[in-house]
Amino acid sequence: MAVLKVIEIMASSSKSWEEATRNAVAHATKSVNHIKSAFVQSQSVVVNDGEIEEFRVNVKITFEVR
Secondary structure, eight states: OOEEEEEEEEEEESSOHHHHHHHHHHHHTTTOOSEEEEEEEEEEEEEETTEEEEEEEEEEEEEEEO
16 A cells, blocks of 8 residues: 655746646656656646736646555
């Protein structure tokens, strides 16, 4: 049996939601080991003068506690 914990991270990118998700996982790996999955809970964008300026994701990161 494994013990899992979930943390929530908000990340952004000027290019895409996919890159924003990758940024969230990369940031989490700096302080969390044994990451098992990432669930994108929500997506949003920042619009400036009718143009998308930033992609944002709210990601739930699941990792194993050992």
